[in-house]
Amino acid sequence: MSPASSPVHPSLSLRQLFPGLVQGAGRGDDRPDALAVDGVSCSRADLLAAALSLAGRLTGARTVVVEATPTLDTVTAVVGALAAGVAVVPLAPDAGPLERGHVLRDSGADAVLGDPAWAGEAESPLERIPVPAPGTDEACRLDADTRAGSFVMYTSGTTGPPKGVVLSAGAVAADLDSLAEAWAWTAEDVLVHGLPLFHVHGLVLGVLGSLRTGNALVHTGRPLPERYAAAGGSLYFGVPTVWSRMVAEPATAAALRPARLLVSGSAGLPAPVFDALTGLTGHQPVERYGMTETLITIGARADGERRPGQVGLPLSGVRTRILGEDGDPVPHDGETVGDLQVQAPTMFDGYLNRPEATAACWTEDGWFVTGDVATIGPDGWHRIVGRASVDLIKSGGYRIGAGEVEAALLAHPGVREAAVVGEPDPDLGQRIVAFVVADEGTDPAVLTQFVADGLSVHKRPRRVEFVESLPRNALGKVQKSLLIPGA
Structure with missing residues (x-):
């Protein structure tokens, strides 16, 4: 399968992409603290008004960069760019000049939203478009039925310069819906996390998932245990480092007992941390697996079993297989390691400006090569061993x-x-x-x-x-x- 035969995602309007945001903004029960980032909060109506106002200023733009700081400005900028139908590039706030220069050149960005310090540098001569604060009444405004834009999210560059992964609104919506189904995620939840907003986990799942589902969001700014404990959430997202620090403070961890679900991802959760978190909070954490290119494809369910060191079963619509060095399937015995390949409705549209790299990710019979190695048990449960390039040792x-x-x-x-x-x-x-x-x-x-x-x-x-x-x-x-x- 070539990229052209990967899933064809429907064109979505902002209203279709974020029904929880748009519908919530029009209800009488819209909360003034529906969205909170690092202690600054706003209602859905105020966020939507600011985002649509920003979108009205982006006429003629094709690709915009957002310095993805943990602020409401970042959320407004991302939603505004999507509302304008342009491609948005989240950039790490701590990106150095070499990394930043590569992303700006490779993405072809013609504007930066906001006014980061580097935007005035000679090597970054981009137009700067201010981001209106939620609650300001700007005259320039688009309609929420405008076709939504896309993402260009850059990989970590472990095998060369970072590549821009193009993600459509349709792929994002498909993934968020499958996670909502697996985790019983509803508008009644209060989602808490403090993860970076330049990665899939923090931005797509944590923020956009809340705007799609309609739940209240508390982004803690920094993922500190005391901030997680004080947030009073029902659903928590974290990476292993967050959970490891949480269990190091037993009294703080115990404050999460009223929660409904704890989710860990982006790296494997060590079994001792899994066990300690279970004992302190009363919740066995849910783990999941995904990549920027595929979004989340495998995970444990809210109503199902959770196993330390394993990420669970394929999500709705996802198929997986593991192959040996000879290209043949390996046994599903939970022990034999193979190269993990997937088919899913959540796939990326390709690497920006890299058709050869995009084509190289697919097998002739239509499977995406993840580059990860895994085992699959007789009952279908997956354990991710790691990256084939560094985590598969031939000895x-x-x-x-x-x-x-x-x-x-x-x-x-x-x-x-x-x-x-x-x-x-x-x-x-x-x-x-x-x-x-x-x-x-x-x-x-x-x-x-x-x-x-x-x-x-x-x-x-x-x-x-x-x-x-x-x-x-x-x-x-x-x-x-x-x-x-x-x-």
Whole structure:
């Protein structure tokens, strides 16, 4: 299947994309604090008015950049750009000049919404369009029935310069509806999170999901445990780092007991954190899996089982398969590792200006190649091992998932964090190396034997390095290339 034969998404108006926002803005019970970001709140009506006012100023624009700070300005800017039918590019606030310059050039942006400090630099000669504050009555306004725009969201660039992933409004709507069904997510919820607004998790799921569903949203600005606890939500989104910090403060974690559902994503949740969170809050967290290119495709359900270290079952309309190196399907035995491929109604439209890279992501028989390795159990439950490029270790003729070894290490009471990589070895091809944050006095030989006893001898680390911390990105994913160059 080529990109042309990937799902064809319907054209949606802003009203169709965000019925919860548009309908809520017209109701008499519209709350003045329906949307709150870092302590600043507004009603749906005020947000919609400001966004449509902004949209009216974007006539002639094709692509706009938004410095995605955790503010109501960012929400207004994104909704306004979508309302104007243009492509919106969320940019990380801490992006350096090289990364920022690449995104601006590659996206072809012709305007920036707001007035970030870098917008006046010589290498960033973009038109600056101010973002009206919610509640201001601007004369220039579009109708909510205008065709909605799209997203260009940039990948992390682990295999080269970041690529722009083009996501349509239709793909976003399809994914949010499948998650609402899986998590029993309704307008009665109060969603709380403090995740970055330049990634799918924080922006698409956390913010746009609330505008589509019509629930109240509390973005905490920073994902601090005390802010989560004080928000009084029914539905919480977090990454493993958030939940790890939460369980480190038992009294704070206990404040989440009245919640309905805790969701973890963007990286695997260590089993000890899963267990601690369950004990302190009374909730087993739901995990899910996805990519920028596919949005969320696999997850546990609100009314179903949750298992530490596993992400669940395919969401509605999603199909998955795992293949071996020979291209043949591998057994669904929960142990055999294979390359994960998916088919879904939530797929991206392609990489911006990169038709060859887009085509390379698809197999001849129409499956998207995720680049991740996984196992599938006899009952269909999925466990994500990690990226094929860094988390599939080929040692002594065995295919070993780094995630399995990391989970085994984290089961040791002296280990707080672990990252496993494959290091070139003249005899084995690759040898397993573990970078571990551990309690003082932990013996590397004991950890090696602990893994050998729990898994099998060929999966034991050949070297254990103790470190003070693991390098992580904004979503809590370990940056393994910083541990061993080329890993």
